Amino acid sequence: MATSVLTATPNDVAIAYRDSAPRRTAEGVPVVLVHGMGGDARTWDGFTRRLTAAGRRVVAVDLRGHGRSARATSYRFSEFAADIAGLCEHLGFDTVDLVGHSLGGHAGSLVAQQQPGLVRRLVLEEAPLPLRASDPVPEVPAHRPTPAELWHAATSMVLNPRAVFSFDRSMIDSVVSQFHTSNPVWWEQLPSMKSPTMLLRGARRGSMVDPRLLTEALALLPDGVVREVLCGHSIHRDRSGEFAATVLPFLAD
Known part of the structure; x- marks a missing residue:
């Protein structure tokens, strides 16, 4: 696996990404991997190795304000999405498989x-589902670190003290506020989504996916499937083997 760390500026914000090519000719569409808040592209290193072994080209993104990407003055969900789409355009991707945590x-x-x-x-x-107009604001915090995340942070502090501080903490209030604000448009768009969609939920304490909302989202998706894993919020890291065994066949189909 050959990996390059590169930068593009799709929306006036420098976005870093790790571009990994398989040893043999790439098969199928590229796979774009997107981390969660406080992480960066390196969280996907293990899964990237599995994908490249299967002959897939992989691009793992550092979201704005994370990792090697530039800090920004605004952290709206629409801007994170525009950065991902803009990076795909920069790379000349007409079609991608997208995996996001x-x-x-x-x-x-x-x-x-x-x-x-x-x-x-x-x-x-483990993508938190937006609230609808009638839903109460959840009382749980927007993010509760899993044991694996705490271990990862401690290890990073030893190996690279700067790594633990490699995201812009000014975004936290903005992100939490957006997750706590109803978004009926997102729900209205679900029936028109063309992408076959897999929704992964951790079935243990620490999950951030409301099972009631998950059931309702599944009912609206034209082609959706739910898989639960005995894990908390970070399935791809805490249960990497099960994550790969679940996701790889879905992406290969």
């Missing part, structure tokens, strides 16, 4: 809604 999953769902021809298959891992 948490915040990255929600941004990916917006890309699929706004550019239905771009996203062939969509995987939303």
Whole structure:
């Protein structure tokens, strides 16, 4: 696997990404991986190796304000989505498979809604579902670190003290506020989504996906499937083998 760390500026914000090519000729459409809040593209290194071993080209994005990407003055969900779509345009991708975790999953769902021809298959891992007008604001915090995340942070602090602080914490209030604000437009768009969509939910404490909203979202999706894993919020890291065994066949179909 050959990996390059590159930068593009699709919306006047420098977006870093890791472009990994398989050792043999790439097969199928590229796979775009998008991390959650506080993470960066490196969280996908293990899954990237599995994808490239299967002959897929992989692009793992650092969202604005994260990792090697530039800080920004605004962190709207629509802007995260526009950065992803803009990067795909920069790379000349007409079609991609998109896998997103948490915040990255929600941004990916917006890309699929706004550019239905771009996203062939969509995987939303532990992506919090937007509220509807009638839904109460949840009392749980927007993010509760899993044991694996705490271990990862501690390890990063030892190996690279700067890594733990590699995201712009000014975005936290903005992101939480957006997740706590009803978004009826997102729900209205679900029936018109063309991408076959897999919704992954952790079935243990720490999950950020409301099972009631998940059931209702599934009913509205023309081609959706739900998979639950005995895990908390970070399935791709805490249960990497099960994550790969679930997602790889879906992307290969």
